[in-house]
Amino acid sequence: xxxxxxxxxxxxxxxxxxxxxxxxxxxxxxxxxxxxxxxxxxxxxxxxxxxxxxxxxxxxxxxxxxxxxxxxxxxxxxxxxxxxxxxxxxxxxxxxxxxxxxxxxxxxxxxxxxxxxxxxxxxxxxxxxxxxxxxxxxxxxxxxxxxxxxxxxxxxxxxxxxxxxxxxxxxxxxxxxxxxxxxxxxxxxxxxxxxxxxxxxxxxxxxxxxxxxxxxxxxxxxxxxxxxxxxxxxxxxxxxxxxxxxxxxxxxxxxxxxxxxxxxxxxxxxxxxxxxxxxxxxxxxxxxxxxxxxxxxxxxxxxxxxxxxxxxxxxxxxxxxx
Amino acid sequence: xxxxxxxxxxxxxxxxxxxxxxxxxxxxxxxxxxxxxxxxxxxxxxxxxxxxxxxxxxxxxxxxxxxxxxxxxxxxxxxxxxxxxxxxxxxxxxxxxxxxxxxxxxxxxxxxxxxxxxxxxxxxxxxxxxxxxxxxxxxxxxxxxxxxxxxxxxxxxxxxxxxxxxxxxxxxxxxxxxxxxxxxxxxxxxxxxxxxxxxxxxxxxxxxxxxxxxxxxxxxxxxxxxxxxxxxxxxxxxxxxxxxxxxxxxxxxxxxxxxxxxxxxxxxxxxxxxxxxxxxxxxxxxxxxxxxxxxxxxxxxxxxxxxxxxxxxxxxxxxxxx
Numbered sequence: 064x065x066x067x068x069x070x071x072x073x074x075x076x077x078x079x080x081x082x083x084x085x086x087x088x089x090x091x092x093x094x095x096x097x098x099x100x101x102x103x104x105x106x107x108x109x110x111x112x113x114x115x116x117x118x119x120x121x122x123x124x125x126x127x128x129x130x131x132x133x134x135x136x137x138x139x140x141x142x143x144x145x146x147x148x149x150x151x152x153x154x155x156x157x158x159x160x161x162x163x164x165x166x167x168x169x170x171x172x173x174x175x176x177x178x179x180x181x182x183x184x185x186x187x188x189x190x191x192x193x194x195x196x197x198x199x200x201x202x203x204x205x206x207x208x209x210x211x212x213x214x215x216x217x218x219x220x221x222x223x224x225x226x227x228x229x230x231x232x233x234x235x236x237x238x239x240x241x242x243x244x245x246x247x248x249x250x251x252x253x254x255x256x257x258x259x260x261x262x263x264x265x266x267x268x269x270x271x272x273x274x275x276x277x278x279x280x281x282x283x284x285x286x287x288x289x290x291x292x293x294x295x296x297x298x299x300x301x302x303x304x305x306x307x308x309x310x311x312x313x314x315x316x317x318x319x320x321x322x323x324x325x326x327x328x329x330x331x332x333x334x335x336x337x338x339x340x341x342x343x344x345x346x347x348x349x350x351x352x353x354x355x356x357x358x359x360x361x362x363x364x365x366x367x368x369x370x371x372x373x374x375x376x377x378x379x380x381x382x383x384x385x
Numbered sequence: 386x387x388x389x390x391x392x393x394x395x396x397x398x399x400x401x402x403x404x405x406x407x408x409x410x411x412x413x414x415x416x417x418x419x420x421x422x423x424x425x426x427x428x429x430x431x432x433x434x435x436x437x438x439x440x441x442x443x444x445x446x447x448x449x450x451x452x453x454x455x456x457x458x459x460x461x462x463x464x465x466x467x468x469x470x471x472x473x474x475x476x477x478x479x480x481x482x483x484x485x486x487x488x489x490x491x492x493x494x495x496x497x498x499x500x501x502x503x504x505x506x507x508x509x510x511x512x513x514x515x516x517x518x519x520x521x522x523x524x525x526x527x528x529x530x531x532x533x534x535x536x537x538x539x540x541x542x543x544x545x546x547x548x549x550x551x552x553x554x555x556x557x558x559x560x561x562x563x564x565x566x567x568x569x570x571x572x573x574x575x576x577x578x579x580x581x582x583x584x585x586x587x588x589x590x591x592x593x594x595x596x597x598x599x600x601x602x603x604x605x606x607x608x609x610x611x612x613x614x615x616x617x618x619x620x621x622x623x624x625x626x627x628x629x630x631x632x633x634x635x636x637x638x639x640x641x642x643x644x645x646x647x648x649x650x651x652x653x654x655x656x657x658x659x660x661x662x663x664x665x666x667x668x669x670x671x672x673x674x675x676x677x678x679x680x681x682x683x684x685x686x687x688x689x690x691x692x693x694x695x696x697x698x699x700x701x702x703x704x705x706x707x
Contacts (some may be wrong), residue, residue, distance in 0.1 A: 123477065151552075154545075155445065155492050162541070170477050206528065215548055219484070219541040223476075226537055230473075354493070 065091040067299075069132060070120060070168065071141030075247040076124050080139060080292040085110045087296070094133045096120070097142070121163035127171035137299045138182040140168060146251070147189060150213035161216035162223070169227045169235065181234045183299050184224045188241040188284070188311065188350050189214040199315075200284075200353035203239070203307050210347070221307060228305035236302035238295070241311035241352050244372055245288030246379035254285070255278075255376060257322055262380040271332040277341030279318040282349040284311045287367035287375075296322040297361045311352030312365045325373050387413040389621075389670070390455055392442060392490065393463030395419040395571040402461060402614040407432045409618070416455045418442070419464070423441030442486035447494035459621045460504040462490060468573070469511060472535030483538035486546070491549045491557070503556045506546045510563040510606070510633065510672050511536040521637075522606075522675040524562070525629050527684050543629060545622050550627035558624035560617070562602060563633035563674050566694055567610030568701035575599075576607070579644055584702040593654040601640040604671040606633045609689035609697075619683045633674030634687045647695050 065088065069077050072095030084091055085108050095101065095115045105113040118125055120142055132140075143161050144150070150157035152275065165184065172180055191201045192208035209215045221237050228235040249257040257274065264272040294310045319335070326333045356365045387410065391399050394417030406413055407430050417437045427435040440447055442464055452460075465483050466472070474478035487506065487523065494502055513523045514530035531537045543559050550557040570577040579596065586594040616632045624630065641657070648655045679685045 117674055154486055154495075154548075158545075159485070163481070165475055166480055173476075209544060210548060212545070212553065213549055215541065215544045219537065220543060222531060222537045222540060223534070224478075226534055227530060228478075230532065 065089065065137065066133060066135045067091060067093045068096065068135035069093060069141060070096045070139070070164075071143060072115065073099045073101040074141060075245065075249065076141050076272040076288060076292065077139075078103060078247055079245065079288045080295060081108065081111055081113070081298055083273070083289075083292045088177065093185075094129070094135065096126075096129070120167055121159065125280055126167055127174060130171050135180055137292060138168070138172070139295060139299065140165060140182060140184055143185065145187070145213070146163070146291065147211050147213045150211055150216070154212035157212050158216045161213065162219045163199045165220045166223060169233060170222065170293040171233050172233055178234060181236065181299055183295055183302070184220060184235055185295075186221050186237055186239045186307070187214065187217045188223065188239055188309075188352055189311060190218045190239055191347075191350070193347055194338040199349060200313060200351045201309065202353045203309055203356055204336060208367065214358045234304050236298050236304060237307040238298065238310050239307060239352070240291065240329055241286060241309070241350065243286050243288045243291045244376060246375050248288070248376070250385065253318065254321055254373075258325055258373070258376045259380045261325050261331060261333070262377060264331055265329045269331070271334070272383045273334045274322065275336050275338050275341070276318075276322075278337065279322065279335060281347070282315040282317050282351065284313070284315050284351045285321075285369060285372070286310065286365050287348045288321070290365040290367055294357060294361075294363050296365050298357075301361055303360065308357045308360075309352040309354055310357065311354050313352065313371075315349060315351035316369065321369075321373065323377060324370060325377060328370075328374055328377060386565075387411065387456045387459065388455060388457045389413060389415045390418065390452065390457035390460045391415060391463060392418045392461070392486075393465060394437065395421045395423040396463060397567065397571065398463050398565070398610060398614065399461075400425060400569055401567065401610045402463075402617060403430065403433055403435070403616055405611075405614045416451070416457065418448075418451070423426060435502035442489055443481065445489040445493065448489055449496060452493050452499070453497055456499070457502055457656055460490070460494070460502060461617060461621065462487060462504060462506055465507065467509070467535070469533050469535045472533055472538070479534050480538045480541075482599045483535065484541045487542045488545060491545065491555060492616060494555055495549065495553050502552055503558065503621055505617055505624070506557055506559045507617075508543045508559055508629070509536065509539045509560045510561055510631075510674055512540050512543065512556060513563055513669075513672070515669055518671060521671060522635060522673045523631065525631055525678055547627060556626050558620050558626060559629040560620065560632050560663045561629060561674070562613065563606040563608060563631070563672065565608050565610045565613045566698060568697050570610070570698070572707065575640065576643055576695075578648055580695070580698045581702045583647050583653060583655070584699060586653055587651045591653065593656070595656045595658060596644065596659050597660050597663070599638070600659065601644065601657060602672065603669070604637040604639050606635070606637050606673045607643075607691060607694070608632065608692040612687045612689055616679060616683075616685050620679075620684050623683050625682065630682075631674040631676055632679065633676050634691075635674065635676045637671060637673035638691065643691075645693065647699060650692075650696060650699060
């Protein structure tokens with residue numbers, strides 16, 4: 064029976080990954096790890112037997128003990144302080160809770176000599192940093208030029224992955240994951256936050272409203288989380304050791320278009336107010352990735368169009384308040 | 386009066402840097418920091434008033450307090466677990482004691498808003514990693530491909546330096562320092578270790594002996610530590626913010642030649658035995674740097690030829706036992 068260790072288990076990506084296992088994998092076991100307890104019932108799955116450990120990956124002895132006991136075939140390392148904004152304010156915390164937690168994890172696997180445990184290290188499109196328009200879409204062999212503390216931490220994680228794969232012979236595959244969206248995403252993330260605000264407007268019976276945002280002319284490449292977790296499953300099972308893969312849709316949309324699409328779906332009108340305090344230093348204007356590598360090597364494709372994702376996110380906020 | 390904060394104060398580079406200040410700087414103050422106490426008398430300098438703090442840079446509150454109190458004009462960050470071999474055995478320790486200590490240091494400067502404090506971040510030629518012969522000599526804008534945990538930590542430090550310089554406006558200059566040698570260097574480093582062994586052979590009245598080594602066909606670029614500290618002084622005073630500079634001689638020598646030169650100077654014969662256990666994984670065959678940038682921008686040059694360095698190292702071991 065396949066055993067999956069999932070860090071960052073209480074986040075929305077893990078939840079979707081478990082859904083994927085429930086529907087597409089043979090009966091399997093999952094050990095979830097997170098500093099926060101999951102807000103869903105881990106016992107309601109038929110196909111997936113889940114246990115949970117409430118812990119901080121900065122405790123290196125504890126993570127080693129858990130891995131030794133569970134002996135996972137697969138490790139999906141989702142745990143991350145993934146907010147770029149947070150990293151500007153608390154660079155040391157951000158760095159430790161990205162790079163150092165990963166380092167503790169892979170070093171535990173090294174010390175236990177689990178050379179057949181496949182690890183998927185999740186990275187970020189932020190690693191590419193500031194790039195010229197003519198370099199788009201971003202490809203895996205492009206030069207990395209991280210501009211935020213968060214991005215530096217992610218690059219360090221990827222570089223460590225390479226050393227652990229090439230020199231210690233650990234079975235690690237890496238991603239550079241672009242923005243992902245979908246139902247269940249926390250409303251600290253923009254698209255989810257906007258959907259929530261628009262739904263609240265609609266629920267209040269208003270047909271127009273005001274929204275305070277950062278710079279909405281920037282362009283991002285969004286993938287539905289359900290396509291993302293399928294990519295992670297494929298990479299865990301068939302990705303090439305030591306290789307890095309973009310996980311992205313290959314298309315870019317200005318954030319403003321996202322707001323307009325959702326407002327259109329809800330049939331409300333929105334006036335956007337830019338708050339300069341919400342504009343980040345050194346932000347990238349346009350991020351669009353190439354997904355040729357993962358398509359060609361693994362036959363992955365992004366199936367859920369943006370409109371569908373946004374509709375499902377709105378549906379989610381219609382029935383939830385957080 | 387200029388105030389210099391020097392981390393890694395008890396190492397041999399700091400000692401030579403203080404000698405340089407004693408002979409070339411106006412009266413100045415130095416605050417030394419190290420986890421080990423210095424093994425020399427810090428009060429015997431006329432020109433340099435030294436105080437010392439015995440501390441670990443992983444204590445971030447303490448380093449912040451010390452910087453706040455001392456208000457340095459210059460920070461020379463020499464502290465490092467600089468052994469590549471150690472990093473293979475203890476990657477987590479190596480990473481923390483390179484990257485995390487640096488991060489604590491620069492983040493303290495950021496929080497104290499000391500935008501006029503010039504910081505010199507010492508990096509390593511190891512950052513370049515494995516390169517093809519035709520790419521030599523290594524230039525600052527070459528792609529980095531670190532292959533050891535130590536090298537990854539150094540790359541992370543340099544990337545963090547860039548973010549702190551460009552986005553937080555800290556006044557940081559970076560180096561990639563190649564191998565340096567000279568009197569006072571600890572005998573855990575190869576050249577110093579060989580010199581010590583050869584001197585002991587000579588002292589024992591023998592004219593021939595046996596030496597156990599790793600791979601001595603690899604080529605390295607050696608600079609005398611006294612040239613290195615002059616480079617650091619120039620970079621602290623005139624280096625360009627946010628820029629990285631190679632500190633190297635521009636010439637490569639096989640390690641075997643170093644042994645032969647020293648044996649020749651001592652008039653002893655040596656038989657070399659290669660111990661495969663001393664050969665590191667993923668070691669670079671040839672490392673030679675270009676020093677064009679620091680020469681052109683700062684007028685630095687390496688003045689002490691290799692033969693002279695080796696002679697002085699031998700002279701040092703003639704009068705010291707550790």
